Amino acid sequence: NAGVTQTPKFQVLKTGQSMTLQCAQDMNHEYMSWYRQDPGMGLRLIHYSVGAGITDQGEVPNGYNVSRSTTEDFPLRLLSAAPSQTSVYFCASSYSMAGRGYTFGSGTRLTVV
Amino acid sequence: AQSVTQLGSHVSVSEGALVLLRCNYSSSVPPYLFWYVQYPNQGLQLLLKYTSAATLVKGINGFEAEFKKSETSFHLTKPSAHMSDAAEYFCAVSGSGGGADGLTFGKGTHLIIQP
Numbered sequence: 678n679a680g681v682t683q684t685p686k687f688q689v690l691k692t693g694q695s696m697t698l699q700c701a702q703d704m705n706h707e708y709m710s711w712y713r714q715d716p717g718m719g720l721r722l723i724h725y726s727v728g729a730g731i732t733d734q735g736e737v738p739n740g741y742n743v744s745r746s747t748t749e750d751f752p753l754r755l756l757s758a759a760p761s762q763t764s765v766y767f768c769a770s771s772y773s774m775a776g777r778g779y780t781f782g783s784g785t786r787l788t789v790v
Numbered sequence: 791a792q793s794v795t796q797l798g799s800h801v802s803v804s805e806g807a808l809v810l811l812r813c814n815y816s817s818s819v820p821p822y823l824f825w826y827v828q829y830p831n832q833g834l835q836l837l838l839k840y841t842s843a844a845t846l847v848k849g850i851n852g853f854e855a856e857f858k859k860s861e862t863s864f865h866l867t868k869p870s871a872h873m874s875d876a877a878e879y880f881c882a883v884s885g886s887g888g889g890a891d892g893l894t895f896g897k898g899t900h901l902i903i904q905p
Contacts, residue, residue, distance in 0.1 A: 710892040717897060719896055719898050720882075722894070725890075725891055771889055781835075784833055
C-alpha cells in the first residue's frame with residue numbers, strides 16, 4: 678500500500694515554463710486536494726476534488742489548473758511558472774466520511790528561476 | 791469561513807518537560823479539528839483528530855489534545871518531551887463540507903527540544 682505518491686520530488690523551472698506535478702493514491706479515497714507550503718505561512722489550499730470529474734478552487738488557485746479523470750490521480754498543472762510559485766507542494770487524500778483526516782504525500786519542492 | 795491561529799511560531803522546552811502547543815479556531819459550523827506533525831523534509835503525519843466523539847483526544851507518540859468549545863481551543867499536550875518530538879506542528883480545521891473542501895491550517899509551531 679503506497680498511500681499518496683507525488684512525483685517529482687524536486688524540480689527547477691525557468692520563468693514561463695509549464696509543468697505538471699503528479700499525484701496518485703491507491704486507497705480509493707474520494708477526496709483529494711493540493712496545498713502549497715511557504716515559510717511562516719502554513720499550508721494553503723490550491724484546489725480540491727470530491728470525486729472524479731469534480732474539482733473546485735481553494736484559497737490560492739491563480740496560476741494553477743487541475744483535473745480529476747480518475748479516482749486515483751489528481752495532477753496539478755502550472756501553466757506559466759513564476760518565481761512566486763517557488764514552494765513545496767503537497768497532495769493529500771481522504772475518505773468521503775467527515776472527520777477522517779487527510780493522508781499526505783511526501784511533497785514536491787519546486788524552484789522557479 | 792474558518793480560520794486557525796497557532797500561538798507561538800517557535801516553542802522551546804527541555805527534554806522531559808511538558809509540551810503545550812496552542813491552537814484556537816474559528817468556524818461557523820461544528821468543526822473537525824486535527825493536529826499534524828512534519829519532520830524535516832517530509833510530508834505531514836496525522837497525530838490526532840477531534841470528531842465530536844470525545845473532548846479529550848489521544849493520539850500517537852503520547853500526544854493528546856482537549857477540545858474546549860467555550861474557548862474555541864484545541865491545544866496539544868505531551869507530559870514529557872523527548873528529543874524525537876522536535877518537529878513542526880500544524881493545527882487544522884475542516885469546514886462545512888466535513889473535509890470535502892480540504893483543510894484550513896494554522897501557520898505552524900516549530901517545537902525545539904533542549905537537552
